[in-house]
Amino acid sequence: MGLALFLGYEFGGSVAGRVFLGYLAGAASLGSGIWLERRERYRVYARSLIGGGWALLFFVTYAIHFVAATKILDSELADLVLLLAVAGAMVWHTLRYRSQVVTGMALLLAFSTVAISESTIYSLTAGAILALSLVVIVRRMRWFELEIFGILASYLNHFWFLRPIIEPMGTPHHTFPEFWPSTALLVFYWAVFRFSYLSRRIENQNQERVSGMAALLNTSFLLALLKYQSAHPEWAFWALLVLGAVEAGLALLPETRRRRAAFVLLSTVGVALLIGAFAFRYAGQGLSGVWLLESEALLVTGLLAGEIVYRRLGIIAAGISAAQMIIANLGPVLERRLGTSAEPAREIGLGMLFALAAAVFYVNAHWIRPRWAELFESEFDARCLQFFSYLASGMALAAVWLVWPGSGTAVGWIVLALCAALAARWLDSTDLANEMALLATAAFLRAIFVNLTESQAFHHASMRLWTVGFVVAALYALGRLGAIKELEWTRAFAYVFTWTASFLAALLAWYELSAPWTALAWIALGIVLAIAGRRWSRTDLGLEANALAVAAFFRALIVNLEETGTFHHVSLRLLTVGLITVGLYLFSGWGEVEALPWTRVFSHGFTWAGSVLVSLLAWDELQPVSVALAWGLLGVILFELGLRLKSSSLRFQGYVGFGCAFLRLFMVNLNAAGAPGEISPRLYTVLPLALAFYYAYSRHEELKQEKWLASDRRIGAERYLCYLGTITVVALVRFELQMDWVVAGWALLTFLLLLLAWKIGRNIFLEQGLLLSLALLARTILHNFYERSYFPAPFWYKRGVTVGAAVAILFACVPIALVLRDKIASRREDLGSSFERLLGFHRPEQILFFIPLGILTTLLALDMSRGKVTVAWGIEGVAVFLAALFANQRSYRLSGLALLLLCVAKIIFVDVWGLSPSDRYLTLIVLGCALLLVSFLYTRYRERLAQYL
């Protein structure tokens, strides 16, 4: 290379001398190489000298005409002949060694010499000759690797030539004088190497691979350099089209078809060029359309010709055209629509294109594939055509979106889903079933995010109602159509569709209706779904119905109960919550899903929910004092229904209602004192409730033999109800009567309770009477006996009157207690619990005698003056003793005697020391009389009394 540069440099010597020196150096290098090559040790070195020598000889021959500094030959033709001669000699000589390295080295040096020379277009003909020589060598020696080197060298030399011309132009390029020769030379290179590729005989796979690479490089470099020197971009289409057609045509030559690899390669290159060509002529939808047609044409060609290459090229082309449509056509529309809030324009043309693509892909996937199944047996082909089905759905999805933007999209998508479902059923296609699911999901999401916010009116209703309503209906239809018999797993889709439909319907109601009506719509839909679920034995519908009812309940709880508006002069809260409650009670009959036994809990749950709503509604709508009454009424109704329907759930709701009403009494009703002169609200609001409690208790008693009431008995419902009634009345007395008269009221109540226990034979009333008498005792001691005022009270508030009345009533209880005692004694099994024994339940006459006796004794001590106390106690003792004789009660008699003894002791130890004379006489006289009477009686009835005492 140094010598070559030296020859090109005008250093002042003669031209002939330089040429001579060049040839001399070349010959020296060649000669020394030939000489050294005989020795094994220097063989590699020698072959380099041989290659370099031939290269130098080739260049000097080239330079004698083409390089100005060494030009000694004017005839270009003569120089070309010489060059061919040198090249021929070089090839002849190097071939002697059968070394690709030596020959390659020679050619490398030859190409390099051409490259570094300051050449014109014509000087490149040397390169063309070299390329030709190389092809000859490659064919003869089958040194196919060498051809790659030749292709690289030829095209790079050409690039090296073009570079000084093209680079200064900048962009765009313009035509230049050497354009056509350069083009011709490039085409020549391509033709030479393509000829080499087509005409060779291949012996193994490696040769085929190397040849294929050379063939690809040939076309690639040609296209690259044509592009580089291009001054007319508009010709690119034709260039590629022609080249593509030629390559594809070459692939069809009999010679080529014998070599499968060459056929595949050239067909692929040709088709690629044909596809690529249209990108230089068409754009946008046109390009997509052309590519789509081209892909389909290839596929059909492949089908008709039975040639897999064309089919696969068709598949790939279809993929490319789909990508082009999505990226280049759909992308900008998407960007535009996302970037503006204005009403999007309809893209009908593009939509039609996508629809066409969808149709084409569906046909490929679902008609061509099964029709020519034997042609698509490979995994790749099958997968590709399966993918076409999904691609088709995607295209259809996009087509709908393009043509019907806004509210129509979801409707279009759900229609597609319906079509997919029908097609999936018809064809038993898993892919179509999947696509149906995807399309339905897209429609559902679109409806949620777009249609639900659409408030535009359409035919007297909102567009939202029309479109989302349609989507909902379609989703329910998919719930039926989506489950394909042959594809068991698609049943899950059907369930999901009905769930989404119900969810969407609930949302639609939420958007479409004003706040108070939403829950009503939900419960109505729930009822419809529950009936449908039962009709078609669909568990999913049943569960959705339950979910809707639960949602309706909570919404009513949170929203409707807060509503203060009216509807045709009726409270909206009353109207809506009332209807929802009715709905919940109705729903309880259908809440259970037959296939899922655990859903029975819903049936009960909804009656509970209904009862909660009614209770809260009563709280909101009624006066505070009416609320407990309303709850009590609800409790009675639920309890009675529970008995009639044998529903423990309803009965338990009744108990809870009673409990709430009872507690509410203490929060409101017992505070309602009322105005002077009118019937106390306490009275007329508390008494009916007490009656309600007693009514429920009596119903329990009536049915106590029924086995189905065992659960109620386990929780002690009877006792609970009876105690609610009694405590209510006791509390009413406590708050309604004057503070000092409460004990008398309680005493009367005790009497009535004992009377009840006696007349109707229910011992619980005796138990309550005893408890009340104990409470009465405590109250008397703590309240009535306490001196509340230092001033004399009016007659009706005097302690003697109020407590005396209580004592009298309690003593009136004693005969009844005696009867009850006998009854209890005759039925020893009724003795009751240890608590009742502790109360003295089995001996009620003792409690009911000693309580008033103790109170009376204390009262006498408090209210009488000092001396009169003894008299009073004496009279009391006698009276008690006489009564004891009548009642035949030993304990009473002993009490009477004890009182008399107390009097005697008091007289002896207290009275006689401190009484005034008059009191003292009176006391002694009365006491003496009493003792005489007792002594007489004792003497008269000594035997009988001995029995009693």
Add this chain to the structure above:
Amino acid sequence: MKSVVAFGIVSALLIAAIARCEVRKPVAPVGPQAIVHFIGDAEYELAHLPMAATRLPDDEEVRIGDELAREPAMYGQLSPSDREDEVYINSVGRRVAANAHRKLPYRFHYVPSKWLVNAYALPGGHVFLGGGMLHLMDSEDELAAVLGHEIEHIDHYHSAGRAQTEAMLRHMPLGQLVGIPVEVFEAGYSKDEELEADREGAILAVKAGYSPRGAVRIFEQLEKLEAQYQRREPPAQSAIEEAARLPQQAVEQYFMTHPPASERIEQINRLIRANKWEQLTEESPLRLPSLAEQAESNSAR
């Protein structure tokens, strides 16, 4: 069949009661008043026995009361006209106390602060009346009612009981109760004790020749003040809100010392009806010397 009839009757009664309530709309405060009152009542009654068992002798109570009343902060600065007013208050007080059950040396002090809208009693017979309270009155009968109320706190051992409670809480012997701050007695007593003092104080005033209307009118004045200073809570808007308020209301009402003025007025009116005092309506004007001086200076101007 019987059960159907019974069901019908019970339901009809309940519906009728609801209908009547909806028509008449009876006023019923929503809250735990009934239960709190019941508990407070029971607690008060239960406390009687231990209090009575550990009660101070009267002379000891008077000594402690005298010691407490000597605290310099108790009186404030009395001007000559305030002293004249105090003399007048003492004259009314002694007239009312003449019928008290316990015969103690009752003394009445005037605290001339217009911010003290209160009166309070110390054990042993010392009664203090604030200037703010005095300015609410325009009749001697009102003054008699207030003083009667305070006398009855002493008469019924409420103030002595408070001193006993404090001694127990502070682990102090009963004889050393002079260290108790006066605020303990200013704070008021339990609701039942206050109602008891109202009732007995009114009787005391009537027995001294005053009209029970004085008690009603002074409580009406206090009711107006209540309305001004107390935040009237709006009715609950939901059942949950009502339920949430219950604990707070229960605690507030349990610890509330003075009962609402409306309840106190109602009690006095009941007393008037029970004792047939309806005709005792004539009230004497308040003859405070300071007021007379003020009236004179106004007429001179």
